[in-house]
Amino acid sequence: MKAVFYTADVLSWVDDLGGVPWPLLPIANRPLLDYWLETCADLNIGHVQVILGEGADQVEKYIGSGTRWGVEIQYSFARATERPLDYLKATSDRWQEGLLFISGPFFLRRMAGYDPVAFQSMDACCNGCLGQAQFLFGKNGDEVKKLLDETPKTECGLEKIHVEPYVIGGMSAYFDLNMNMVAGEFSRYVTAGFSDTDGSSVGYNVLTPPSAILNPPVIIGNDCRVCAMSTVGPNAVVADHVIVDSSTTLSNCLILCDTYIGQNLEIDHKIVAGNRLISPEDGTVVEIDDSWVVARNRPHMRTEDLLRYVVLWFMALALALVQLVPFLLLYPLVRLSRIGEYRRELFHDPRVGYVKLPVFYKTENRRSLVYSLFRMGSLDRFPWLLLALRGRLFVCGQPPMRHPQDDETIRQLPRYYPAVFSYADYCKDSDLLSDSLWYAHIRSLFEDVKILIKSLLHRFFRAGR
């Protein structure tokens, strides 16, 4: 059996959600296409043809070769003059072994009695509206031909296997679907072994301080940060890379990826996509320019970045001048006592791709006054400070990412500021990706000065321990 996914329809209402093409619309934090491809896996379909339209590059990037779903993918572009059904009819000889066809924002909504086994015994059926098929399933060439010759019906055999043909026809339908998923339906789409004790799903690298409350049911994606005294839930779907600032409440809402939610806000019955606040009832969109209310979690701040860079450069110069003499005196002693040395390691560089940086390592596990003094003055970072003065590193920012260990992390970073000092220098529980995402959003002169002072003090008092 083969599958054809037609993704060339144009849906204007999806534009308000921040540029994601509709085939990749997140439903409970998974793109719509992911559900379609999982259906292929359920039906043992090995070949999938994806007909592309707008957003083709993003769709192709997401699916790739299809190995994640165990399918072989073939891409083609839609012709403006040809309707999907015309294409299927014109190529009917290709569907002798059966066909699964899905078109438009069509979601196979699993109802309470759904059983994946029933899918394999499903009868041939076709579903559509306004004469256009949105779902077509036939197990052999004859069944497919018969369905293609008929007018698509609004009801079909999907209901027999407890699947509701759900058309995501607008913002309201999209919001309702996500709310139904968080209310409990999402567990029908996960594989055996998933434990759903309180109706919640929380991804990797989700930082929540003790004062933050997660009220089930919630769905939270990966690499999120919920700040102090914030409440997430009930019925909140939070996508990847979302920052929820302090004292904010999220309930009955959908927060799309890379969004910053400011302090002391109350998001209820809303969709937030970057700096767009959307009412799910009528699709009203408010674009908010104030990056401290709601914002895209990757703002461009060229002037502030430049100011920050210049001020920190002079601070680095002052620090380097202070460190110069102690470094020239202590480093030869450190080498002579063989307690530590610099090794050159490969790091990611935002300009030239990769760069080798000297990293100081303690080579012997013994107490040493020379080493303690060397660490107390943060003299191990002196070569990096010189690189910061040459413009190769930032003074404060994210930890430089190693190659190849941190390749995956850097792929997820919207902005990369490899720096001499970072949160990791003074925060024991620092998480590389979460902190890097946090810094990319929160970066400011104040934050940089805070990082610099805290790092120097922490290293001074913790040296030798």
Add this chain to the structure above:
Amino acid sequence: MVVTCSKENGIAVVKVGSALTAASVDAFREQLSSWQSAEPEVKNYVIDLERVDFMDSAGLGTLIAVLKRITERGGDMKIAHLQKKPRMVFEITRAYKVFEIYDTVEEALKGFE
């Protein structure tokens, strides 16, 4: 930004002419202040936001500052005709808990009775 101020039964009705944003709050504040100086006996205010189709945090902050000033003088302020988009901003910033909001100016005026 045009701000039209009138008096009904001793209550000021302030009609705001356009979006209340960082670019227009100064004009709003100046015009309202000069009217307040001319009519010092007026204590209570209704802010008519019928023509305000958008409001940012600066606009919201200005309304809160105006409310604070009016209550310090022993008066009160109510909001009428809050449009959909500013209402959404009011909702997420919890400003609806600070202001009394009415659908019409008449209802807001009755609210003072």
